[in-house]
Amino acid sequence: NFMLTQPHSVSESPGKTxxxxxxxxxxxxxxxxxxxxxxxxxxxxxxVIYEDNQRPSGVPDRFSGSIDSSSNSASLTISGLKxxxxxxxxxxxxxxxxxxxFGTGTKVTVL
Amino acid sequence: xVQLQESxxxxxxxxxxxxxxxxVSGGSISSGSYYWSWIRQPAGKGLEWIGRIYTSGxxxxxxxxxxxxxxxVDTSKNQFSLKLSSVTAADTAVYYCARGIPAANFDYWGQGxxxxxxx
Numbered sequence: 089n090f091m092l093t094q095p096h097s098v099s100e101s102p103g104k105t106x107x108x109x110x111x112x113x114x115x116x117x118x119x120x121x122x123x124x125x126x127x128x129x130x131x132x133x134x135x136v137i138y139e140d141n142q143r144p145s146g147v148p149d150r151f152s153g154s155i156d157s158s159s160n161s162a163s164l165t166i167s168g169l170k171x172x173x174x175x176x177x178x179x180x181x182x183x184x185x186x187x188x189x190f191g192t193g194t195k196v197t198v199l
Numbered sequence: 200x201v202q203l204q205e206s207x208x209x210x211x212x213x214x215x216x217x218x219x220x221x222x223v224s225g226g227s228i229s230s231g232s233y234y235w236s237w238i239r240q241p242a243g244k245g246l247e248w249i250g251r252i253y254t255s256g257x258x259x260x261x262x263x264x265x266x267x268x269x270x271x272v273d274t275s276k277n278q279f280s281l282k283l284s285s286v287t288a289a290d291t292a293v294y295y296c297a298r299g300i301p302a303a304n305f306d307y308w309g310q311g312x313x314x315x316x317x318x
Binding site for chain 2: 089120121123125127131132133134135138139144178180182185186187188189190191192193
């Protein structure tokens with residue numbers, strides 16, 4: 089089964105930059121688009137990045153996404169970290185059967 | 200603005216069938232090339248994709264749940280539904296319905312509904 093693995097948690101100070109990785113277990117992560125969701129406690133997830141590196145309207149350009157085929161991983165970078173960015177973040181893609189797969193999730197703490 | 204709202208029992212007994220409905224408002228469930236999904240999240244844990252349906256009726260299910268899951272759509276009511284049979288405590292979770300863009304993201308989500316499996 090295709091899996092997406094993320095670090096359990098990352099933390100950084102306000103104004104700094106954090107990068108969250110999302111590593112595919114098999115195949116090429118570049119074969120399907122990767123999305124990133126932000127989930128605050130008690131709320132449904134919302135999209136911060138879709139199609140690898142696209143931002144929905146309303147998402148600040150402090151959020152960016154990228155793909156690294158050499159490490160078979162995707163990354164979400166949050167620059168100029170703000171306290172409001174403290175949340176859980178999930179990557180999401182599709183397996184070889186085009187079925188949805190979510191990453192394990194990363195808790196971002198703003199110190 | 201598309202909105203999704205889950206509804207159904209919040210408590211289900213072990214071995215019984217969990218049934219949820221998602222009502223779509225602000226647009227026709229049949230318009231566009233979207234698909235309609237169910238996703239769940241146990242307390243303190245990550246998101247799990249349950250499955251999806253296109254308004255053509257075509258479905259895909261998570262292999263780990265496939266033997267117990269049925270997703271259906273009622274375009275006349277602008278709703279789609281989830282049935283999960285033979286539930287156990289491990290099926291206790293917040294269940295979300297969501298609209299999916301093929302090969303891309305889930306752009307609209309319901310608020311989620313907690314379903315507890317307990318006798």
